[in-house]
Amino acid sequence: MLKHWIVIYISIAVAGLLLLLGLSLWQAVAPVLLVKLGIDAWGAIRVDSNYYMNVLCKAPATEKAVALSFDDGPVNSFTPQILDILKEHQVPAAFFCIGRRVEEAPGLVRRAEEEGHLIGNHSYSHHALFDLYPVYKMKAELQKANQAIEAASGVKPALFRPPYGVTNPMLASAVKATGYTPVGWSVRSLDTVIREEDKLFERVTRKVSAGDIFLFHDTAAATVKILPALIKQLKREGFAIKRIDELLNIPAYA
Numbered sequence: 001m002l003k004h005w006i007v008i009y010i011s012i013a014v015a016g017l018l019l020l021l022g023l024s025l026w027q028a029v030a031p032v033l034l035v036k037l038g039i040d041a042w043g044a045i046r047v048d049s050n051y052y053m054n055v056l057c058k059a060p061a062t063e064k065a066v067a068l069s070f071d072d073g074p075v076n077s078f079t080p081q082i083l084d085i086l087k088e089h090q091v092p093a094a095f096f097c098i099g100r101r102v103e104e105a106p107g108l109v110r111r112a113e114e115e116g117h118l119i120g121n122h123s124y125s126h127h128a129l130f131d132l133y134p135v136y137k138m139k140a141e142l143q144k145a146n147q148a149i150e151a152a153s154g155v156k157p158a159l160f161r162p163p164y165g166v167t168n169p170m171l172a173s174a175v176k177a178t179g180y181t182p183v184g185w186s187v188r189s190l191d192t193v194i195r196e197e198d199k200l201f202e203r204v205t206r207k208v209s210a211g212d213i214f215l216f217h218d219t220a221a222a223t224v225k226i227l228p229a230l231i232k233q234l235k236r237e238g239f240a241i242k243r244i245d246e247l248l249n250i251p252a253y254a
């Protein structure tokens with residue numbers, strides 16, 4: 001598995017070798033740096049790269065089970081409808097909540113927890129520049145989100161989902177210092193982009209395998225529309241729908 005620290009060592013070694021071969025400093029360092037930046041970017045945007053930090057994205061396929069997760073809520077527009085559908089079909093899910101939204105709608109988090117769903121941490125602000133924050137600011141984001149969730153529902157999430165699925169050295173340090181377990185996904189719905197219900201349903205059902213973790217957003221109208229059909233189809237195909245912590249066999253709360 002490609003790791004950031006390994007790439008650093010290899011880059012230094014290759015640049016050193018090129019210098020020994022008589023190339024100028026610029027000729028030796030520039031191409032190496034360019035390749036390294038490309039690999040770094042790939043590692044940052046692929047949530048399952050495990051490049052900067054390990055992120056759990058899929059369970060071992062030991063049983064025919066999958067998990068559903070909903071990010072960026074709670075919001076009054078769609079979270080209640082999603083909770084209603086999950087209740088009707090008796091399916092557990094995970095909600096990776098944004099701290100500031102928890103403060104705006106604490107009752108929804110309380111309801112989700114009481115109805116048996118997992119509450120996870122998805123940062124306090126989910127700010128567009130979150131991934132450029134220094135470590136201390138990221139740590140504060142994670143802790144502030146957990147405080148909001150605990151105040152609303154009484155639980156202290158142990159699972160954290162990186163905003164935008166982006167990882168980098170600062171986040172790796174912040175997560176290590178705060179002790180959260182980072183959780184990603186293996187089926188990305190792109191429901192914040194795909195608005196057509198048919199296309200969304202097609203995308204999330206075309207290649208499902210045991211251990212998959214679905215990423216949805218409880219801020220997307222199309223997700224509410226396709227959720228009943230998705231649950232029915234998964235059940236029909238023999239998949240058990242489990243809570244993410246159960247699927248991954250990890251503790252949900254601290």
Ligand SMILES: [Zn+2]
Binds near residue numbers: 071072122126163164
């Ligand atoms: Zn998000």
